[in-house]
Amino acid sequence: MSDTELRGDDRIEDGERQLDEDDRLKPEFVDAVLEAVDAGDTDEAKRLVEPLHPADIADLFELTPEDRRAPLAAAVAGLLDGDVFAEMNDYVREQLIDALDARQVADIASELDTDDAVAIIEDMDAEDQREVLRAMEPDDRAAIEEALSYPEESAGRLMQRELIAVPEHWTVGDTIDYLRGHEELTTDFWEVFVVDPAHRPVGTCALSWLLRTPRAVSMSDVMQREQTLIPVDMDQEEVSLRFQKYALISAAVIDGSGRLVGMITVDDIVHIIQEEAGEDALLLSGAGEGDINEPVLDSYKAxxxxxxxxxxxxxxxxxxxxxxxxxxxxxxALATLMPIVAGVGGNAGTQTLAVTVRAMATNQLTQSNTARAIRREIHVALLNGMTIALVIGTGVGFIFANPMLGGVIAAAMMTNILVAGLAGVLVPVVLERLKADPAVSSSVFVTMTTDSIGFLAFLGLATASGLVG
Structure with missing residues (x-):
């Protein structure tokens, strides 16, 4: 037995020990796999990787240095199926996809639900997309081409076509026999959609209801008529808000004529919520996508x-x-105290800005309650301003033995925190009205406002008050 195999056996005995307490791959496991790859021992590399969940195999590639991913992929090629690529970071996946030929990509995409296949193909160059689509079966190609015709980050891109739909005149028994008699039907679903003759959804039936209802009962009697329908062109962020608001597990997607064309499931929405939340936070800081696998030049440009x-x-x-x-x-002393006024004001503005952008993203802040939100932030700013002004004014007056200086910095701090509160809510609201993304550019304007007003208020009041003789 080789040294690599001995080390692998010492470190990894079973699938459970490959993960630490935070469900992350252990560094020693990653090292053992890469050592096996470097030694040319593909059997050992496969033995170590095979017990992993597809998501953990995807993590393994993300944890592997960029220049060592291709050899790792070659060593465990038989384990790189569609489920692994579906779980993989976008940048890592693109790098590996580029190393595959069109037939291999087509085979991987064909194993997946439509939404996961689209996620793999949509970021490819146009010519590479055409080659992959030409290598696919006609039915799969048609479904993916239709999905690619919808706008990016829309329900049409997010939905999967694999669903269960039955006519409303069927009985529960008919539906159960249909599900059992057709092996080609999707196996991942939580509810059955009931449609009219024009294939428009008229209700849904949870699997639990289906199993507990006598066979002779009509689907139209057992189904729930109230349902949440998702237009095919709806933005994915709005889709995620509907899932959160109505506690959905899955939802029907309809085209412009109201026909059922797909469904979206909650597992896809979890990814969207995570992406959108992280995206807004990174945009507020101007850090771009903030992905550690992003190419250096792309991060630099962002x-x-x-x-x-x-x-x-x-x-x-x-x-x-x-x-x-x-x-x-x-x-x-003024030069010593200036950064305090600007810094605290900037923090106050950032707090308000974060609350406002989040409220916009979750539809808590709309045109109907904007005025109320502005009044609320003014009240919060006044309370914060009075508290901070009292503390800083008392402290400065005592330390510098100059009550007037304490009064000047207290008044400047009060002014700047109030302005910061207004800017933190008004800037993103105005940008949204101008059809600009408030998460992208708000922080620049808020920072400019708090710095400028902070210095102007402090130095202006110091001059106007006669503090400086």
Missing amino acids: RVRWLIANLFTALLASFIISRFEGTIQRMV
Whole structure:
């Protein structure tokens, strides 16, 4: 037995030990697999990887350095099925897909539900897409081409065509016999859709109801007529909101004429919620997609433009400071205290901005309650401002033995926190009205506002109050 095999046996005895307490692959397991690959021992590499869940195999590739993924893929090629690719990070998947020929990609896509197959094919170059589609079976190709015709991040891209639909005149017995008698039907479903002769959904029947109802009962009598229908062109974020609001497990997707064309299941929505939440958080910081597997140049391009924008906003704040150069020279303490005013105001603005953007993303903030939300943030800002102003004013007045300086910084802090609260809610609201994504550019404008107003209020009040003789 080789050293690699001994090390592998010492480290990994069964599938449970391959994961740590956080369900992450252990570093020693990853090292053991890569050592086997480097030694050319593909049998050992397969033995170690085979017990893993497809999602864990996908994680293994994400944890592997980029230049070692191709040899790993070659070593465990027989284990790389469609389920693994469906779970894989987009950038890692694209890298591996590029190394496969069109027939291999077509075979992988054919194993998957339509939504997962589309996720693999949609990011490919147009020519590569055509080659893969030409290599697929006609039925699979038609379903994927139809999905690709819908807008990105829409219900049409997200839905799967594999579902169970029966006519409303059938009985429960007819439906059960149909499910048992057709092996080609999908096996992953939680409810049966009931349709009229035009294939428009008229109700749904949960599997639990189907199994507990006598065979002679009509489907129209057992089905639930109230249902949530998803238009095929609805944005995936709006789809996820409907699933959350109505606690859905699955939902029918309809085309423009109301015909049933697919369904969306809650497992897909979990991914969407995670993606959208992470995307908004990263956009607020200007960090782009924030994926550690993203190419360096792509990360650079996503981040540098916002750093340049912040540079110009910082220059505006510097210009305001330069107008009070004489005031600062006569009282150096002002230079010491300026960052406090701007920094606390910036944090207050960021807090309000985060709350506002999240409220917009979850449909809590709409045109009907915008005015109320603005009033609420003003009240919060006033309370925060009074508290912070009292603390900083008392502290500065005592430390510098100058009550007037304490009063000036208290008034400036109160002003800046109030402005920060207004900017944090107004900037994203205005950007949304202008059809701009508030998560992308709001932070730049809010930071510019709090820095500029903070310096202007503090230095302006110091000059106007006669604090500096």
